[in-house]
Amino acid sequence: xxxxxxxxxxxxxxxxxxxxxxxxxxxxxxxxxxxxxxxxxxxxxxxxxxxxxxxxxxxxxxxxxxxxxxxxxxxxxxxxxxxxxxxxxxxxxxxxxxxxxxxxxxxxxxxxxxxxxxxxxxxxxxxxxxxxxxxxxxxxxxxxxxxxxxxxxxxxxxxxxxxxxxxxxxxxxxxxxxxxxxxxxxxxxxxxxxxxxxxxxxxxxxxxxxxxxxxxxxxxxxxxxxxxxxxxxxxxxxxxxxxxxxxxxxxxxxxxxxxxxxxxxxxxxxxxxxxxxxxxxxxxxxxxxxxxxxxxxxxxxxxxxxxxxxxxxxxxxxxxxxxxxxxxxxxxxxxxxxxxxxxxxxxxxxxxxxxxxxxxxxxxxxxxxxxxxxxxxxxxxxxxxxxxxxxxxxxx
Ligand code: ADP
Ligand code: MG
Numbered sequence: 170x171x172x173x174x175x176x177x178x179x180x181x182x183x184x185x186x187x188x189x190x191x192x193x194x195x196x197x198x199x200x201x202x203x204x205x206x207x208x209x210x211x212x213x214x215x216x217x218x219x220x221x222x223x224x225x226x227x228x229x230x231x232x233x234x235x236x237x238x239x240x241x242x243x244x245x246x247x248x249x250x251x252x253x254x255x256x257x258x259x260x261x262x263x264x265x266x267x268x269x270x271x272x273x274x275x276x277x278x279x280x281x282x283x284x285x286x287x288x289x290x291x292x293x294x295x296x297x298x299x300x301x302x303x304x305x306x307x308x309x310x311x312x313x314x315x316x317x318x319x320x321x322x323x324x325x326x327x328x329x330x331x332x333x334x335x336x337x338x339x340x341x342x343x344x345x346x347x348x349x350x351x352x353x354x355x356x357x358x359x360x361x362x363x364x365x366x367x368x369x370x371x372x373x374x375x376x377x378x379x380x381x382x383x384x385x386x387x388x389x390x391x392x393x394x395x396x397x398x399x400x401x402x403x404x405x406x407x408x409x410x411x412x413x414x415x416x417x418x419x420x421x422x423x424x425x426x427x428x429x430x431x432x433x434x435x436x437x438x439x440x441x442x443x444x445x446x447x448x449x450x451x452x453x454x455x456x457x458x459x460x461x462x463x464x465x466x467x468x469x470x471x472x473x474x475x476x477x478x479x480x481x482x483x484x485x486x487x488x489x490x491x492x493x494x495x496x497x498x499x500x501x502x503x504x505x506x507x508x509x510x511x512x513x514x515x516x517x518x519x520x521x522x523x524x525x526x527x528x529x530x531x532x533x534x535x536x537x538x539x540x541x542x543x544x545x546x547x548x549x550x551x552x553x554x555x556x557x558x559x560x561x562x563x564x565x
Pocket of ligand 2: 517518519
């Protein structure tokens with residue numbers, strides 16, 4: 170397992186803390202502070218332990234250039250509000266000015282570094298920039314789980330030159346997500362939805378090696394239904410993935426794992442609000458209609474597995490949830506997951522948004538803060554930002 174901040178004595182030390190403060194901005198303010206709040210336990214713990222904190226994050230995609238609209242000032246103000254103490258924000262993101270500010274930092278003080286992706290060396294994982302960041306501090310703490318699938322200077326490179334450990338958010342994400350893969354409470358039921366099979370091939374394969382049941386919905390279910398011989402009409406469909414879907418169905422059968430497809434679908438002529446909709450059996454999509462959500466029989470079917478599950482892992486919404494009423498299937502299944510005694514782990518940008526929209530986030534065991542990182546972890550890949558805290562360079 171990774172080393173964590175619990176293993177450190179940070180009293181009087183400087184800590185370079187990488188967080189994911191890549192928050193949405195609106196009119197110069199932080200529009201959603203979920204990511205800032207998620208890092209607070211780590212920040213508070215380190216400050217209470219007597220550390221001087223140099224906090225860094227990226228914001229948006231400045232691609233190695235200074236972009237005025239992507240400066241970290243609104244983030245500094247939001248963080249200050251949460252911590253109830255002053256947060257100094259640097260103008261610099263490298264060089265002597267940054268070094269000076271870091272050197273002057275005292276225990277209990279927080280310095281927020283300007284958008285780290287303003288530096289062209291960040292995304293290149295440039296060794297010189299990594300060494301420079303490392304020279305600012307005594308320890309590297311990585312709490313940026315959502316950026317852990319990227320090998321950048323501030324997420325990985327810096328850890329080559331400093332003892333590197335995980336923050337609490339990183340620890341929690343790994344505990345739940347790796348726990349699901351390694352030693353879940355069984356039965357382990359996976360729900361996979363979303364737009365495309367193409368995005369989820371590795372995920373589906375990895376899950377089929379581990380789960381007891383695989384429930385499939387959303388746009389990707391169309392390709393599986395087509396592989397089962399049904400006509401999906403005008404629905405979102407990947408013709409070039411039908412053969413793969415057929416292979417996955419065969420693989421599941423071989424392993425004796427139920428791969429459960431929608432029994433019924435909510436269909437409409439267009440993906441627009443206020444459409445006339447029909448609930449139809451999966452093999453009875455009317456001409457000119459497309460499948461935009463799972464139907465009530467499917468919800469009931471899925472619910473049977475969810476109620477008996479020890480663990481539910483869910484990625485991808487089960488319908489085009491952004492447009493009413495095609496959010497209903499996802500919301501109904503989310504209520505079943507919330508009501509089930511199973512450990513529930515939700516990962517994926519859109520399914521997390523759908524569950525927030527349904528007002529059920531509080532009732533899930535763990536909502537992952539990662540999008541791409543969560544998906545890659547569940548695909549069974551080793552993430553560079555995780556590798557660095559499980560024995561990378563500075564830890565040796
Ligand atoms: P996640 O971010 O949770 O991993 P994805 O990005 O794979 O999920 O997929 C989310 C998208 O899939 C949403 O924009 C949603 O509208 C779309 N989607 C789900 N079901 C359907 C469907 N039946 N038809 C069209 N789009 C769908
Ligand atoms: Mg998505």
